[in-house]
Amino acid sequence: MSDSSSSAAAVLGRLRGRNNEGVLLLIILLLIGLVAVINPSALTLGMASDILRSAIVNMTLALGLLLIIVSGGIDVSFTAIAIFSGYSTVVLMQSIGLDNPVLPFLGAIVIGALLGILNAVLVAGFRLPTLIATLGTQGIIRGALLALVGSLYISTLPASLAGVGATNLITLDSSPVNVLVIPVVVLCLVLAFVLKKTMFGRSVYAIGGSPESAKRAGIRVGRVQTTIYVAAGAISGFAGMTHVTVSGHASPFELVGTELDVIAAVVIGGASDSGGRGSVQGVALGVLLIALIQNSLVRLGVPGFWHEGVVGLVILVGVAIQAQSRRIRNKRSMILEGAIA
Numbered sequence: 001m002s003d004s005s006s007s008a009a010a011v012l013g014r015l016r017g018r019n020n021e022g023v024l025l026l027i028i029l030l031l032i033g034l035v036a037v038i039n040p041s042a043l044t045l046g047m048a049s050d051i052l053r054s055a056i057v058n059m060t061l062a063l064g065l066l067l068i069i070v071s072g073g074i075d076v077s078f079t080a081i082a083i084f085s086g087y088s089t090v091v092l093m094q095s096i097g098l099d100n101p102v103l104p105f106l107g108a109i110v111i112g113a114l115l116g117i118l119n120a121v122l123v124a125g126f127r128l129p130t131l132i133a134t135l136g137t138q139g140i141i142r143g144a145l146l147a148l149v150g151s152l153y154i155s156t157l158p159a160s161l162a163g164v165g166a167t168n169l170i171t172l173d174s175s176p177v178n179v180l181v182i183p184v185v186v187l188c189l190v191l192a193f194v195l196k197k198t199m200f201g202r203s204v205y206a207i208g209g210s211p212e213s214a215k216r217a218g219i220r221v222g223r224v225q226t227t228i229y230v231a232a233g234a235i236s237g238f239a240g241m242t243h244v245t246v247s248g249h250a251s252p253f254e255l256v257g258t259e260l261d262v263i264a265a266v267v268i269g270g271a272s273d274s275g276g277r278g279s280v281q282g283v284a285l286g287v288l289l290i291a292l293i294q295n296s297l298v299r300l301g302v303p304g305f306w307h308e309g310v311v312g313l314v315i316l317v318g319v320a321i322q323a324q325s326r327r328i329r330n331k332r333s334m335i336l337e338g339a340i341a
Contacts, residue, residue, distance in 0.1 A: 019270025019277055020321060024285045028292060035296050042299040046173035053177055055291040057243045057255075060184055061262045062269075062283045063191050064235035067228050069266055070195070072208040072275025073130035075229075076259050077119060077138035078236045083255040084145045085111040086240030090250040091150055093158050101160040108241035109234045115141055116233020117226075124225035138256070145252050154250040165245045178246050187235070192280035204228060208275025264311050265290045268318030290314065 017023070036043050061078055068075045085108040093104060118140075122133035157165065168176035195201035203224045206214040215221050244250045269286025271278030290311065297307055 017270070017279075017282070019279050019282045021270060021279065021282045021285060023321070024269065024282065024289065028285065028289050031289070031292060031296065035300070039300055042296070044173050046175040047295060047299065049170075049172035049175035049177050051288065051291045051295050052181060053175070053246070054295065055287050056178065056181055056184055056246060057239055058258075058262050058265060058290070059284065059287045060187065060239035060242060061236060062265050062287050063187060063280065064232035064239070065262055065266050066191075066269075066271055066278055066280065066283050067204060067232050067235075068130070069271045069273070070208045070275060070278040071204050071225065071228050072211065073123065073225075073228075074263075074273075075119070075130065075134045075232065077134040077141060078232065078239075078262070079255040079257070079259050080138045080141040080145070081112050081115045081233050081236040082240030082243065083252060084115060084141050084149070084240070085109075085237035086242075086244040087145065087154075087250045087252045088149045089241060090154055090157060090161070090244060093161075094154070099158045099160045101164050104158075104161060105238060105241050108237040110237070112237020112240065113230050113234040116230040116236070119233065120226040120229035123229060124222045142256055149252070151252055157244070157248060157250065161245050162248065165248050180242050180246060183238075184242070187238075188280050188284060195280065200224065200227065205276055208272075208277070210276075260308065260311055260315070261290055261294075264315045264318065268314050268321075273319055286318075 032043065061082060064078055065075055088111060089104050089108045092107070093099070098104075115137075118137050119134055122128045122137065123130055126133075156162075164180070165178065167179045169179045169181055170177050195204065203214065203219045206217065206219055207221055207224055211221050240255065243255060247254075265286035266278070266283055267273060267286070268289060269278070269284070270282035293310060293314065294307055297310065
């Protein structure tokens with residue numbers, strides 16, 4: 001291969017990204033172009049604002065799920081943890097008369113972390129398959145919420161929370177973006193740093209690549225897995241409180257059932273279903289893509305029952321892309337090994 005061909009391949013590789021982030025960005029741009037052709041009036045600043053607003057909660061949930069998928073697991077209990085944390089915090093605030101804009105978020109984070117311990121015990125302690133473990137805890141957490149905390153719709157939040165929900169960072173074409181987008185962005189930056197630059201982050205990727213190899217390398221797999229599920233629970237708790245605050249009400253029947261959107265965003269964002277791969281940048285693009293698809297379908301007048309089908313198709317495409325990329329990498333590795341031999 002000539003030097004020019006090698007340089008071109010290197011440039012294309014950087015543009016594509018380690019987890020196909022460049023490909024995903026190209027798909028987003030193509031989709032925007034398609035919407036512009038079909039219905040030019042749909043592309044407004046208000047549409048951009050709507051996408052950002054609708055992506056806040058899913059982005060937060062996706063960050064916690066990213067940790068688990070990169071480590072080689074899967075979680076379907078994160079929405080139950082989120083709504084349990086958010087709803088129970090509001091119920092507690094009402095029962096003790098607490099009215100504070102910060103403490104509810106801290107309380108929801110603590111509740112989420114405690115619920116995450118349940119997943120950690122089952123996965124890291126009893127070594128149950130992650131799908132079975134989290135499917136069980138989803139039912140337990142949701143049942144406990146309805147039976148022990150409450151099942152009533154709370155239409156009026158404490159004044160401090162209502163104030164946060166009414167505080168907007170920007171307004172684009174009369175469509176506001178809530179101020180809570182700031183802590184979500186900060187969380188993205190922190191998690192990206194942790195995964196890329198810390199020993200914990202490298203351990204997460206190592207466990208996802210091969211738990212046995214990680215153990216032989218001296219990584220305490222059980223401890224890292226415990227930290228992952230507790231951290232994911234804490235992030236879900238924050239997401240639940242964010243959902244309650246932005247929506248302006250608290251209902252124990254919300255969020256659960258929306259796992260498909262979040263899983264789709266993480267998978268299409270480049271996280272490998274077998275673990276060991278994934279990035280915050282890819283997840284952010286995945287969340288934006290899902291939000292763009294759903295918003296575009298609404299603006300184009302597509303019936304709502306098609307939306308889930310489209311999201312399911314996105315998941316299949318994302319998994320197919322990752323599988324194809326994995327086959328190409330394995331083929332290249334075999335060619336290099338053969339050349340060295």
